[in-house]
Amino acid sequence: MASPAAAGSASVGVGVPKIPEFLAATAGGRPVPAVGLGTASFPFGEKDVRAAALAALELGYRHLDTASLYGSERAVGEAVAEAVRRGVVASREEVFVTTKMWCSQSHPDLVLPSLRESLQNLQMEYVDLYLIHWPVATKPGKPQFPIKREDIVPMDLSGVWRAMEECHRLGLARMIGVSNFTTTKLQQLLSIAEIPPAVNQVEMNPIWQQKKLIEFCKDKGIHVTAYSPLGGQGMSNAVLRCEVLEEISKARGKSVAQISLRWIYEQGASMVVKSLKLERLKENMEIFNWELSDEDRLKIGQIPQHKKVRLTGILSSEGTTSVDLAELDVVEM
Numbered sequence: 595m596a597s598p599a600a601a602g603s604a605s606v607g608v609g610v611p612k613i614p615e616f617l618a619a620t621a622g623g624r625p626v627p628a629v630g631l632g633t634a635s636f637p638f639g640e641k642d643v644r645a646a647a648l649a650a651l652e653l654g655y656r657h658l659d660t661a662s663l664y665g666s667e668r669a670v671g672e673a674v675a676e677a678v679r680r681g682v683v684a685s686r687e688e689v690f691v692t693t694k695m696w697c698s699q700s701h702p703d704l705v706l707p708s709l710r711e712s713l714q715n716l717q718m719e720y721v722d723l724y725l726i727h728w729p730v731a732t733k734p735g736k737p738q739f740p741i742k743r744e745d746i747v748p749m750d751l752s753g754v755w756r757a758m759e760e761c762h763r764l765g766l767a768r769m770i771g772v773s774n775f776t777t778t779k780l781q782q783l784l785s786i787a788e789i790p791p792a793v794n795q796v797e798m799n800p801i802w803q804q805k806k807l808i809e810f811c812k813d814k815g816i817h818v819t820a821y822s823p824l825g826g827q828g829m830s831n832a833v834l835r836c837e838v839l840e841e842i843s844k845a846r847g848k849s850v851a852q853i854s855l856r857w858i859y860e861q862g863a864s865m866v867v868k869s870l871k872l873e874r875l876k877e878n879m880e881i882f883n884w885e886l887s888d889e890d891r892l893k894i895g896q897i898p899q900h901k902k903v904r905l906t907g908i909l910s911s912e913g914t915t916s917v918d919l920a921e922l923d924v925v926e927m
């Protein structure tokens with residue numbers, strides 16, 4: 595994985611700050627802007643996403659993260675089209691767009707049609723990055739959340755990845771990758787892939803630092819993108835309430851959110867952070883012209899670890915499955 599020092603800068607209009615980029619290892623791959631806008635809101639849908647994405651592009655964001663599950667693809671596409679119309683960006687090419695295939699689409703014969711459907715929603719010819727959302731397959735159908743336990747079926751990872759590779763060869767996905775993959779799942783994938791995954795998008799922040807996974811991905815040339823970089827949505831936010839981060843935030847004159855995002859950037863990972871508020875969109879990209887001290891990094895390195903997003907958390911509480919969930923819901927430190 596590229597270090598911040600190796601990161602380049604996206605080109606943006608005069609007076610708009612540049613967000614640095616990481617070079618993903620894939621041949622012909624696109625640089626990944628270090629900070630992107632997450633567009634998953636709960637409940638899922640496109641409410642306010644178009645305005646937030648357009649505001650983000652005006653501020654200098656060049657990376658938008660969506661998924662077939664989120665119901666935000668259409669709004670993301672509209673924001674990009676509007677940004678082109680208004681001259682905020684010169685063309686769609688300037689924006690790095692990621693979307694993801696849901697578990698109900700993770701079947702060899704459904705990958706390409708699912709990407710075509712996402713492109714139709716986005717009104718785009720290609721996405722910059724197409725991801726397998728989870729290493730889990732459910733019965734074919736429209737994306738549903740939470741997943742019904744009885745809908746889980748064994749996943750044909752090899753067949754699904756072949757279809758992902760085909761999406762790349764057809765030019766519909768400039769890069770292909772995965773999300774929520776552990777080192778074990780990545781190893782399985784690397785043993786069968788002709789085109790290795792360019793990116794693994796995972797939960798990552800000072801409360802869930804992913805040290806083992808980060809090292810593994812660095813070694814294999816897989817770029818890591820952090821999701822829930824502020825600890826995710828909802829009241830029980832262990833990142834924004836972390837005393838160690840609060841202490842550092844006071845000493846540095848930065849917000850707790852900025853301390854968390856800066857720490858992620860210094861790990862060599864890009865991140866997708868969600869906000870629908872203009873002030874926060876600005877705050878979340880002001881992390882590049884200062885750095886943490888060695889002492890800050892040491893303190894953050896000692897924060898007790900807690901994983902928030904678990905497979906069981908995206909499943910219905912009732913019902914049974916014949917698939918071994920323990921094999922899928924692995925927590926790696």
Ligand SMILES: NC(=O)c1ccc[n+]([C@@H]2O[C@H](COP(=O)([O-])OP(=O)(O)OC[C@H]3O[C@@H](n4cnc5c(N)ncnc54)[C@H](OP(=O)(O)O)[C@@H]3O)[C@@H](O)[C@H]2O)c1
Nearest residue numbers: 632633634773821822823824825826851867868869870874
């Ligand atoms: N691949 C996956 O399985 C997966 C899973 C989860 C998420 N994601 C992606 O990652 C994105 C981000 O993750 P996330 O949405 O879970 O959570 P997050 O970005 O860690 O946190 C978002 C929450 O923090 C608030 N917030 C944003 N900026 C803030 C700031 N500067 N100060 C205080 N609060 C702030 C937001 O509220 P306001 O909107 O009110 O500002 C929102 O409630 C998602 O939108 C999605 O695109 C991917």
